[in-house]
Amino acid sequence: MIDSDAKVTFECYRHFKPMLREGELYVKSILIPENNWSLCCFLINKSLTEAPTVAPHKLYLCSLMSINRMFRQYVAQTSDAPVGLHITAAEGNYLYDAEGKKYLDLIGGISVCNIGHRHPKVVEAIKQQADEYLHVMVYGELIQSPQVQYAELLTKHLPTELDCVYFTNSGAEAVEGAIKLAKRVTGKTNIIACNNSYHGSTTGALSLIGDEYWRNAFRPLMPGVHHYDYNSETLIAAIDEHTACVVIETIQAEAGIIAPNKAWLQKLRDTCTNRGALLIFDEIQCGFGRTGKLWGFEHYDVTPDVLLLGKALGGGMPLGAFISDHKNMWTLTNNPVLGHITTFGGHPVCCAAGKAGFEALLEEQMIKEVADKEALFLSLLQHEKIKAVRSTGLLMAIELESAEAVLTSIKKCIEKGLFSDWFLFAPHCIRIAPPLTITHEEIRTACRIIIESLQ
Numbered sequence: 001m002i003d004s005d006a007k008v009t010f011e012c013y014r015h016f017k018p019m020l021r022e023g024e025l026y027v028k029s030i031l032i033p034e035n036n037w038s039l040c041c042f043l044i045n046k047s048l049t050e051a052p053t054v055a056p057h058k059l060y061l062c063s064l065m066s067i068n069r070m071f072r073q074y075v076a077q078t079s080d081a082p083v084g085l086h087i088t089a090a091e092g093n094y095l096y097d098a099e100g101k102k103y104l105d106l107i108g109g110i111s112v113c114n115i116g117h118r119h120p121k122v123v124e125a126i127k128q129q130a131d132e133y134l135h136v137m138v139y140g141e142l143i144q145s146p147q148v149q150y151a152e153l154l155t156k157h158l159p160t161e162l163d164c165v166y167f168t169n170s171g172a173e174a175v176e177g178a179i180k181l182a183k184r185v186t187g188k189t190n191i192i193a194c195n196n197s198y199h200g201s202t203t204g205a206l207s208l209i210g211d212e213y214w215r216n217a218f219r220p221l222m223p224g225v226h227h228y229d230y231n232s233e234t235l236i237a238a239i240d241e242h243t244a245c246v247v248i249e250t251i252q253a254e255a256g257i258i259a260p261n262k263a264w265l266q267k268l269r270d271t272c273t274n275r276g277a278l279l280i281f282d283e284i285q286c287g288f289g290r291t292g293k294l295w296g297f298e299h300y301d302v303t304p305d306v307l308l309l310g311k312a313l314g315g316g317m318p319l320g321a322f323i324s325d326h327k328n329m330w331t332l333t334n335n336p337v338l339g340h341i342t343t344f345g346g347h348p349v350c351c352a353a354g355k356a357g358f359e360a361l362l363e364e365q366m367i368k369e370v371a372d373k374e375a376l377f378l379s380l381l382q383h384e385k386i387k388a389v390r391s392t393g394l395l396m397a398i399e400l401e402s403a404e405a406v407l408t409s410i411k412k413c414i415e416k417g418l419f420s421d422w423f424l425f426a427p428h429c430i431r432i433a434p435p436l437t438i439t440h441e442e443i444r445t446a447c448r449i450i451i452e453s454l455q
Ligand SMILES: Cc1ncc(COP(=O)(O)O)c(C=O)c1O
Pocket: 110, 170, 171, 172, 173, 175, 198, 199, 200, 201, 249, 253, 282, 283, 284, 285, 310, 311, 320
């Protein structure tokens, strides 16, 4: 249908012409025997009486148009303005789009790719596990060594109280599991969470979200959840004999990077202990070295009763976990038995990938340089339009005067090959959460582009 000069035959053009709209590129994948397959494309002008000639190099562009349209049509959308880059490769600190344009990744898949994209040890572990077995049975019944080994490795790097791991599919499911666990362990029902906190999009986790705009449309939500300001005495004062747990992000991420006051966190710990409530730290975004220590709570000398992990836990594969002590976890085994069950949670390929990623993080000492890199960012991010930069390690928010200013800056950054984003509850802030492997030179490049984007 397309000859070697990529001239679309008239029959083909005529066939598709009724489906076309004026002024649009139309793309259809068709079989070309010599090439196996290729694309047939039309530069649409409905008044044409014969098929247009399409230069071969345009075929590539046309394939982009096609996938964009299919993305909008067949993949459920979460916003009317997705970034919509067609990513065809990712490696180390970079993303590559279908035109071969390279983007320095300043957000690491929203704190997933702490060790960079496609770390070779992770890819190797995935291949090896895929050669052995994929899913075999729902969670908890069969011994699957990737789960066992990863759980053991994690607990070796956690305080002794956190010695038992329940693997889930996602961060939100880890939150759900932890809520259930707290109810079982304490026999109480009330939950305290923070304003401007984010814990996931499933109904239980959504009930914990601390922003009315994001949760209101989905009422009725889970009852018994009360919200207070992070770092506030009112939150601590609200913990009473009905409180099953207090769930907080160790560092509030979507609020635009808000760190806890150390004395407040320690008082919160003591109050939970005294009133018999579990203290649950959500480190789904701030764990795995992102803050400059392996776990965010290490900065504050406070250990939670339950730790929530996700994102970087899987080394780029979907995996979440809630971690507590054995005694607590045992409550999920009886009355009812199977107190939390999941078909795919702790998938062997995800656990193998996560374990390899965690080993790489530790062996390659990626956390060691986080504080220096943070300092370099802070020294370079100086501009009259920057109102503030808040950071804990390589988890940073650049505050501008408005959400519009942020969107304009992000757009310009993307044009210049720097991929960034904003925050759910702080749309006036630019997100910085790159792979921890970002180099000093890359940090300089990133900051130069950000400053230029503010002009
Ligand atoms: C702090 C925090 N908790 C929980 C979640 C939910 O994780 P997931 O999207 O894997 O369900 C997220 C996701 O962004 C998060 O940032």
